[in-house]
Amino acid sequence: QVRLVDSGGGLVQAGGSLRLSCQASGRSFSRNSMGWFRQAPGKEREFVAAITWSGGSTKYADSVKGRFTISRDNAKNTVYLQMNSLKPEDTAVYYCARDSLSYVIRTMDAAYEYWGQGTQVTVSS
16 A cells, blocks of 8 residues: 655745655555646646656656756655745645656656645745
């Protein structure tokens, strides 16, 4: 069984920064690609960023490219999302997720088999 716990969300002013963390427990954390998604009120869940098991490859949604950075520490079973230059449109519940594969980066949420509970990020203007 795999459990993901998201944390680090909060209220921040536009232009500010937050770092989200996703702590994993269970088997095979280091063998799987990981991703971050978000869902704003009234909108569908969307891809934000993903990273392969080794951390050697990453991918970002165009809307966050250059502002967000995904990273992982396999020794700590943790994946991070550093968010800088935050905008009001970044307001959403953010979820980390574990892909069923290791060497690929996928953006569709159906590819991810385990999900965190979500952490709220609110950016005020």
